[in-house]
Amino acid sequence: MLARLIASVLLITAALTGAASAQDGRWWRAESANFIVYGDLNEQQVRNAAQSLEDFDLVLRALTRLESRENQNKLEVFLVRNLRGLRVVAPHMSESVGGFYIASGDMIAAFSRYDRDLGIDRRTILFHEYAHHFMLHYFPSAYPQWYIEGWAEYVSTTDISRRRATIGRPSENRSSWLNYGDPFPVEHLLAPESVAQRDGEFTGRFYAYSWFAVNYLSNTSERLRGLERYVSLLGEGGGPLESFEPAFGITAQQFGEELEAFKDGRSRLLHIDLPQELAPMTVNRLPRAADNMLLPLARLRTSQSAVNDEDAAEISAAAQPHLDDPMARILLARLAIRRGDNAGARDQLNALFAQEENHAEGRYLLADMILEEMNAKSGEEARADLTEARRHLVRSFRQDPSYYPTLYLYASTFAGEPQPMSDEQLNVLGRALELAPQADHIRLLLARELIRSEEYDNAAALLRPVLYAPHGGDQSAYARWLFDAARLRAPPSGDWQPPETQPAAAGEP
Incomplete structure (x- = not known):
């Protein structure tokens, strides 16, 4: 396929x-x-x-x-x-x-x-x-789901013409949902995670009303000031419904009524003049090897899902004519790891290192594989594997100091120690987050280690952006568990257990 x-x-x-x-x-x-x-x-x-x-x-x-x-x-x-x-x-x-x-x-x-x-x-x-x-x-903060998606929708219609940007144009795709069916319950907008059944229609209306709510705030300075207070209350652990009236000075129902009334209002457009000179850039054509490998490699880098036999055979066949290209070796190594063939992955990585001895991604993959294998070992054998993995990660870092997966994996090897991470180890993890603040797994590990070091306020600040992440799932629940512990200035009690699975929202239309 x-x-x-x-x-x-x-x-x-x-x-x-x-x-x-x-x-x-x-x-x-x-x-x-x-x-x-x-x-x-x-x-x-x-x-x-x-x-x-x-x-x-x-x-x-x-x-x-x-x-x-x-x-x-x-x-x-x-x-x-x-x-x-x-x-x-x-x-x-x-x-x-x-x-x-x-x-x-x-x-x-x-x-x-x-x-x-x-x-x-x-x-x-x-x-x-x-x-x-x-x-x-x-701007990582405890923004509610509706504002995260609504702001992205609001700015996405930005029109740029003749070096002038116009912000705030209506979204025809979202506007069509506003008048679909009965008015969207404001409780569903403010707390979508509480809705049991979230099908494609719900998702379409949620995105539409999220965009419309942000558009309304952008045209109403008083409500915009309320948003700042709202985000602050959410960041202190408040719920999206109970925090609304103290922040905005009106009830959620009144906010819903204001939104309905604004359907007949006019939106204010913003204009920004851009520099006349265009952005410097370099543009080049990639070699033919990229044709069949670029997207499959992105698949293996961005997802942990299984690769079936048919796709695996096709990915392998696509890489074979280009084995002198490091991309082919990385693709085949990742494919072998995904398929549970660590020996095959080592063969590909050894061939890669013959081409480029300290290839950053290659050394990272080898270290990750060694650490996974280490889980089945103990004593001196496990310690030897840990030392070897860290050595490969150091070589990866020296080749590319900005490759955040290496920094994260290196720091994570100290997370299982009885004592909290040292300042130096926390700094490595912090650097990984600085390079990739969008990566929740880095944020969550750093917050957990800060709690272990009794840096509760810093941990709580790190966790706020994950609390209401639109697609957070178990990660948001885990962040809430850590956040509540940090607010109590104590380690979390017991072992974290994921909540019962809730129906997932349909994909964005």
């Missing part, structure tokens, strides 16, 4: 971009101050997408009064032509999804369709996903 998806993607791309030289692939790569954009598009489309993202970054910085600077850990963005491209990375992706953002243990990236079939402006999807990344990076 994977081969058919890749083949169809390449066939469409070849038809649209024309013939390339023998060594040239179909993918283009653009690198700017804050982004690395990959696209199976033509050069100008990839360049335009990178420029749009840099412009949008300037818009968000202007709106939030944040100083512009180059990002230490640039966001990787993958542009595909249609749903087939998304499904190479996420095989079970819904047809209604135009893009997604993921912050995994090994990669932080956004994936977006760049076609017209969705009926949504291409940039709207890109802007929505980057808005999440931006908020988590620079």
